Amino acid sequence: MKILVAVKRVADANVKVRAKADGSAADLANVKMAINPFCEIAVEEAVRLKEKGVATEVVVVSMGDKACQEQIRTALALGADRGIHVETDVDLQPLAIAKMLKAIVDKESSELIILGKQSIDGDNNQTGQMLAALAGIPQGTFASEVVIEDGKAAVTREIDGGLQTISLSLPAVVTTDLRLNEPRYASLPNIMKAKRKPLDVVSPADLGVDPAPGVTTLKVEAPAERQAGIIVESVEELVDKLKNEAKVI
Amino acid sequence: MSILVIAEHDNSSLKVATLNTIAAAKAIGGDIVVLVAGANCAGAGEAAAKADGVSKVLVADNAAYEHQLAENVSLLISEIGKDYTHILSPSTSNGKNILPRVAALLDVEQISDIMSVESEDTFKRPIYAGNVIATVQSTDSIKVITVRGTAFDPVASEGGSASVESLDVVKDAGISSFVKEEIAKSERPELTAAKVIISGGRGMQNGENFKLLEVVADKLGAAVGASRAAVDAGFVPNDMQVGQTGKIVAPDLYVAVGISGAIQHLAGMKDSKVIVAINKDEDAPIFQVADYGLVADLFDALPELDSKL
Numbered sequence: 217m218k219i220l221v222a223v224k225r226v227a228d229a230n231v232k233v234r235a236k237a238d239g240s241a242a243d244l245a246n247v248k249m250a251i252n253p254f255c256e257i258a259v260e261e262a263v264r265l266k267e268k269g270v271a272t273e274v275v276v277v278s279m280g281d282k283a284c285q286e287q288i289r290t291a292l293a294l295g296a297d298r299g300i301h302v303e304t305d306v307d308l309q310p311l312a313i314a315k316m317l318k319a320i321v322d323k324e325s326s327e328l329i330i331l332g333k334q335s336i337d338g339d340n341n342q343t344g345q346m347l348a349a350l351a352g353i354p355q356g357t358f359a360s361e362v363v364i365e366d367g368k369a370a371v372t373r374e375i376d377g378g379l380q381t382i383s384l385s386l387p388a389v390v391t392t393d394l395r396l397n398e399p400r401y402a403s404l405p406n407i408m409k410a411k412r413k414p415l416d417v418v419s420p421a422d423l424g425v426d427p428a429p430g431v432t433t434l435k436v437e438a439p440a441e442r443q444a445g446i447i448v449e450s451v452e453e454l455v456d457k458l459k460n461e462a463k464v465i
Numbered sequence: 466m467s468i469l470v471i472a473e474h475d476n477s478s479l480k481v482a483t484l485n486t487i488a489a490a491k492a493i494g495g496d497i498v499v500l501v502a503g504a505n506c507a508g509a510g511e512a513a514a515k516a517d518g519v520s521k522v523l524v525a526d527n528a529a530y531e532h533q534l535a536e537n538v539s540l541l542i543s544e545i546g547k548d549y550t551h552i553l554s555p556s557t558s559n560g561k562n563i564l565p566r567v568a569a570l571l572d573v574e575q576i577s578d579i580m581s582v583e584s585e586d587t588f589k590r591p592i593y594a595g596n597v598i599a600t601v602q603s604t605d606s607i608k609v610i611t612v613r614g615t616a617f618d619p620v621a622s623e624g625g626s627a628s629v630e631s632l633d634v635v636k637d638a639g640i641s642s643f644v645k646e647e648i649a650k651s652e653r654p655e656l657t658a659a660k661v662i663i664s665g666g667r668g669m670q671n672g673e674n675f676k677l678l679e680v681v682a683d684k685l686g687a688a689v690g691a692s693r694a695a696v697d698a699g700f701v702p703n704d705m706q707v708g709q710t711g712k713i714v715a716p717d718l719y720v721a722v723g724i725s726g727a728i729q730h731l732a733g734m735k736d737s738k739v740i741v742a743i744n745k746d747e748d749a750p751i752f753q754v755a756d757y758g759l760v761a762d763l764f765d766a767l768p769e770l771d772s773k774l
């Protein structure tokens with residue numbers, strides 16, 4: 217079974233990103249960039265399936281400007297076999313990304329496509345579902361467990377009330393939730409090895425997709441800030457404030 | 466304008482998230498139709514007909530929709546949705562699962578998790594865990610949107626008298642099936658609907674200690690939440706997670722106990738009306754958003770809180 221994993225380059229999860237003063241975009245100057253945490257979990261899951269002998273090859277794809285190759289190399293160091301970089305400077309949105317992924321899935325005959333459930337910059341939570349729709353295949357979103365057996369994928373999903381397990385025919389799309397696995401660290405020898413793994417560069421046009429965005433960002437701004445509160449000295453004072461000042465209990 | 470609202474329900478009754486979403490539809494303006502797709506879901510359909518502002522309820526009652534499998538429900542919505550200018554769903558796990566599929570089938574983008582309606586095609590939504598708010602405009606012919614419940618006060622659940630129409634469109638993609646569900650049962654209010662929430666973090670040390678929170682929660686009629694660290698450590702189940710990638714809540718009172726206040730946790734609760742933090746580390750970032758902070762050991766503070774309430 218061939219697995220395709222989509223990884224996104226995003227601002228590191230520990231950085232508090234702010235809007236630029238002119239309101240044009242988020243300010244990413246000098247911000248540490250990283251592989252989207254959910255995508256890292258996707259890579260780990262694919263590599264484990266390969267280690268278990270379920271998968272034969274793990275291909276990782278990232279879309280965006282040249283810098284994404286850094287995240288593809290990270291994924292290769294974690295154990296993916298080869299990379300595809302879709303190079304473009306266009307501000308990509310989920311529908312265009314899903315269309316390009318669909319083109320790659322067709323070409324690669326991928327049987328399992330693993331994505332993160334959400335990119336932590338755009339917070340869209342869309343791309344995997346869109347890809348599955350375009351390809352006409354089932355989806356196991358927000359996965360906390362994936363079992364491949366008898367030509368099917370049993371996916372346990374984190375839903376609002378608890379957990380749900382569904383059975384999907386293959387090929388299928390899976391999107392990862394945080395508890396699916398704990399990604400490994402890349403070892404130095406693996407980082408060195410990753411440098412020699414194949415990495416193809418293609419353009420949106422090669423994939424037959426016009427990546428123009430359908431949604432325009434008019435402006436960005438900071439959220440309403442909270443007023444700084446007070447420190448109370450005792451539980452008694454806290455209860456008094458909640459009853460008589462805030463009147464919430 | 467004509468707006469199709471996808472109901473969140475458990476077949477017999479309507480979830481409040483549907484009422485928040487109808488409120489967002491009202492803010493856009495136009496004729497509001499609610500779709501209830503499920504199995505033996507007449508109860509939810511009747512409830513939707515009573516909601517304020519709804520002109521018609523469509524009920525698609527079929528076994529294929531029983532478990533809200535995205536493969537089936539998205540085919541239904543994308544077929545009937547073609548006749549509308551907007552398709553709205555709550556950003557619940559069902560909404561997030563199904564709606565992007567609908568958007569792709571209609572060849573349009575989806576706008577996720579809107580927190581305000583600026584005009585019929587322009588909306589505000591949080592990005593970067595809510596640290597940046599984007600105003601976005603869609604040029605698509607059909608606007609497919611998920612709605613952040615906490616940002617819209619629910620419409621009244623009674624008083625409306627919409628017509629109810631049953632749909633016999635059956636869409637079964639036949640590529641996925643339901644196996645099982647483990648739904649956490651609790652006597653306490655649901656997190657996203659609770660007026661008071663008391664949440665515990667890694668500082669709680671273990672699941673057993675969550676009892677200290679529960680006794681206080683019961684006195685306050687509160688729901689119990691958790692940080693991801695507490696969920697990851699196995700103290701409590703995943704459906705209790707509050708945050709960027711968990712549940713977004715905005716109760717009247719949010720009490721964070723033994724939670725440091727990471728960006729991702731704040732993203733899920735910082736729109737609460739009143740925030741209380743109990744933490745033994747006076748430098749914990751949670752105090753920067755707390756209206757009332759108590760620097761204390763939670764194992765002293767919680768029993769004392771229990772006795773003083």
Ligand SMILES: Cc1cc2nc3c(=O)[nH]c(=O)nc-3n(C[C@H](O)[C@H](O)[C@H](O)COP(=O)(O)OP(=O)(O)OC[C@H]3O[C@@H](n4cnc5c(N)ncnc54)[C@H](O)[C@@H]3O)c2cc1C
Nearest residue numbers: 666667668692693694708709710711723725729730745763
């Ligand atoms: C992609 C991604 C998504 C994430 N999504 C979420 C999310 O949705 N929700 C979420 O919560 N997190 C999320 N996280 C995790 C987040 O970054 C933090 O790791 C997490 O919120 C920390 O949880 P915590 O505050 O309970 O633990 P810690 O940061 O370890 O804090 C524990 C706190 O307890 C205090 N404490 C300890 N003992 C006591 C005591 N006896 N009395 C009083 N105080 C005590 C300590 O002073 C400390 O402040 C996400 C992370 C990533 C990378």
Ligand SMILES: Nc1ncnc2c1ncn2[C@@H]1O[C@H](COP(=O)(O)O)[C@@H](O)[C@H]1O
Nearest residue numbers: 222223279331332334335340341342343
């Ligand atoms: N530019 C990109 N390149 C590769 N994969 C992406 C890109 N954007 C999104 N994805 C994938 O889609 C997932 C969900 O992203 P989103 O729908 O933006 O929240 C991510 O975790 C990635 O797996």
